[in-house]
Amino acid sequence: MKLLADEELESRTYQEVIAASASNLNTLVVLPTGLGKTVIGAMVAAMKGEDGKVLFLAPTKPLAQQHRRTFNNLLTVPEVDLTLLTGDVRPDERTDLWTQKRFFFATPQVVENDIIDGKVPVEELSLVIFDEAHRATGSYSYNFISEQTPQVQKLALTASPGGSREKIEEVADNLEIDNFELRTEDDPDVEPYVQDRELEWRRVELDGRFQEAKKKLGAARRDFLKQLKELGQLNSVSNVYKTDLLKIRSRISSELSSSDDPELYEAISLVATAIKVSQAQERLETQGVTQCYRYTRKLKQDDSKAAARAQQNEDFQEAKSLVEYLKKEGEEHPKLEELRGILGDMEKNEKAIVFTEYRDSVDTITSALQDEGLSPVKFIGQSGDDGMTQKKQKEVLDAFEEDHYDVLVSTSIGEEGLDIPAVDHVVFYEPVASEIRDIQRAGRTGRQESGNVVVLMAEGTRDEGNYWSAKRKKEKMKETIKDLKREHGDAPEKTLDSFGDDDQTSLADVPSTTDDLEASEQQKEGSASAEGAVVVADDRENDVNRELARLDIEVDRQRLETADFVVSDRVAVERKEAADFADSVIDGRLFDQLSELSEYQRAVVILEGENLYGHRGISSEAIRGALVSAVVDYGVSVLRSSGVEDTARTLRRTAEREQKEEDRDVEVRSVDGSRNAQEQLLFVAAGLPGVNTKLAERLMEQFGTLEHLFSADKTELKEIEGIGEGKAEKIRTVVSRKYTK
Secondary structure, three states: OOOEOOOOOOOOHHHHHHHHHOOOOOEEEEOOOOOOHHHHHHHHHHHHOOOOEEEEEOOOHHHHHHHHHHHHHHEOOOHHHEEEEOOOOOHHHHHHHHHHOOEEEEOHHHHHHHHHOOOOOHHHEEEEEEEOHHHOOOOOHHHHHHHOOOOOEEEEEEOOOOOOHHHHHHHHHHOOOOEEEEOOOOOOOOHHHOOOEEEEEEEEOOOHHHHHHHHHHHHHHHHHHHHHHHOOOOOOOOOOOHHHHHHHHHHHHHHHOOOOOHHHHHHHHHHHHHHHHHHHHHHHHHOOHHHHHHHHHHHHHOOOHHHHHHHHOHHHHHHHHHHHHHHHOOOOOHHHHHHHHHHHOOOOOOOEEEEOOOHHHHHHHHHHHHHOOOOEEEEOOOOOOOOOOHHHHHHHHHHHHOOOOOEEEEOHHHOOOOOOOOEOEEEEOOOOOOHHHHHHHHOOEOOOOOEEEEEEEEOOOHHHHHHHHHHHHHHHHHHHHHHHHHHHOOOOOOOHHHHHOOOOOOHHHOOOOHHHHHHHHHHHHHHHOOOOOEEEEEOOOHHHHHHHHHOOOEEEEEOOOOOOEEOOOOEEEEEEEHHHHHHHHHHOHHHHHHHHHOOOOEEEEEEEOOOOOOOOOOOHHHHHHHHHHHHHOOOOEEEEEOOHHHHHHHHHHHHHHHHHHOOOOOOOOOOOOOOOHHHHHHHHHOOOOOOOHHHHHHHHHHHOOHHHHHHOOHHHHHOOOOOOHHHHHHHHHHHHOOOOO
16 A cells, blocks of 8 residues: 555554455444544555545544544645645635545535536545444435445444444445444454543432422423323323424324314424423423523513413423522532532543533533633534634634643534544533434543543433433444344455455446446436436525436526526526425515515425424414415415425426426526616516527517517517517517506
8 A cells, every 4th residue: 555654554453454344345334432443544545545536524624624634644645635625615616626636535515515516526536435424314415425426435434323223224325335344342353452431420419499490390391291182192191202292293283284273283382382391391400500590581582372381381480480599599400519529630631521412501511610720611513693613613622732721611512523632531411312422422531541431410300311321222233233244244354465456346347236227227217308407506405406416407506596496597496395484474584585586487486395284383374375375466386395306306397398398598587686787688588478598689689679679570570590480479469468457
């Protein structure tokens, strides 16, 4: 492997074996945090990089930067050839980089967009590495990238692929995995490199006043659950969790699509109320007084029926009064005192990370640790008015690494995707039910030296359930991966010495399976009629743009002022999911959008989703009224779609019809009055029946003014290329028709 810098690489036997196993197979590598997954990636990339381009994907820009630095140390490739591709790099610059460079470290959304735009030379890629591969579920960009690179070898890296067989198989299927490489901390080839990590969980008791407030919130929640039971929406009020309530809400929304039963509206409001009370209870029992107090204050400003219903409940009012009393008394959660004790015993040169679910808790914890004489710093995500920019995040992490702070108090942003230095202590302010997040949190310590993990749990609360849930899922995950590995069989054991063998077969040389060939033919058949069709799409419509690319439609991504898609000079399409349609009726956005959309001669709204009714308590009659108004008052056609794929296929068919059958051009129209004089003339001319932009230009070149154009008889019109007897007749009919109300 000429590209490996041997003097910099201190590889371990298990890394060499895994890299060799992954040399010619699409491989999922599961390796505990801190044991060198990136090194394995560099080993495989060193071999494959001699045959083509290498793409290393990471969920965030800081993590992509980190991997680039690691490769710069481990490979002999010139640093200038190690290219960072994130949203900070302009699209026009990325086009040249894809052509000129060999190694790419990128965020998935950027690569997805560049594939849709046709910028990525997929045929030149020899390897794609997916870091944090457990993200390859649902509609995450990893899945689209994998699908669009079927002949490219893939290496997937993660410490935690998922807790169930279904989740792991979904990741494996989406990334086309056919080889599993699992190592746990107990495996003999890994064990010598594993640092001791002591796990301790500490229970805290809620005192009498805490318990009383908690019980009152529980009583309020049960009251709303009882009302749901009386309405036939629940069989029992025991063991009802948030996931259960969300399922009930979804079911009721579906029923509302075909019924105006007032009890259904009452039920969906009760579900929302129960969820709000549950959130208040969770904040009190797992976070503290301040967090619950702030949440109940926010409910005062919430004008929804659900919030009003909660505040009118007697038990909720009593709980709120107790919380306000505890707040005035300066009471906080007993976890805070326990945390002070844990971190107060740290040695002078030691560091810690405290993980918590809520930003409110970050502030509370940071303040409490400052009072203890420690030097904590908060670390949160970018969203919201009080969020941290990536620049600020980097400044905080640099200062933490340089010992300006000894405790990092972090939300989930610190669990994954950022280059956070290893620490001596990790504290979970609350357990998390997700096995993936649990593993990532704990993996922040015990990398180079021993460390300890402390999990704080409030007795008799959901803390305990979350802890045991994550524990069970982790154990199940290990067993599931071992089962999958046995089922797929072990790849022949190799070492790095076998990387250069001449008899290795490139994945690109392997014939497709019969299924692959059939799928390819079907795709060709399905897209043949769309060849040459273009859809101008708003660059924020990621889901549909992906589907259009899958259908081999050319997607011209722009930031559109009006509509979400434009398929010709006269047809524009606004896509609205059912919930967004309901919201836009309530806040009035819909009618402004319809007014702008009607600038196009034939405007369309695609309503996506099955459950159009039952959102936010708006009546089905109001929804129907808005639909009628769209058609009758604004002349906008309304089409229904079952989902993203259906929407994309509708757009494809519309583009085919307009551009191939009607021979119309694609033109984005402005609605802000910014057209110049010439554009205004063409805009009016193109509104005539059967006239596209090109034909409008010919008409204006011939007649000079709209006045002369509208005065032209059929004989004069037929002198224009593209206008025959029928089209001339239609134009004359329109310009001579009398206006009547």
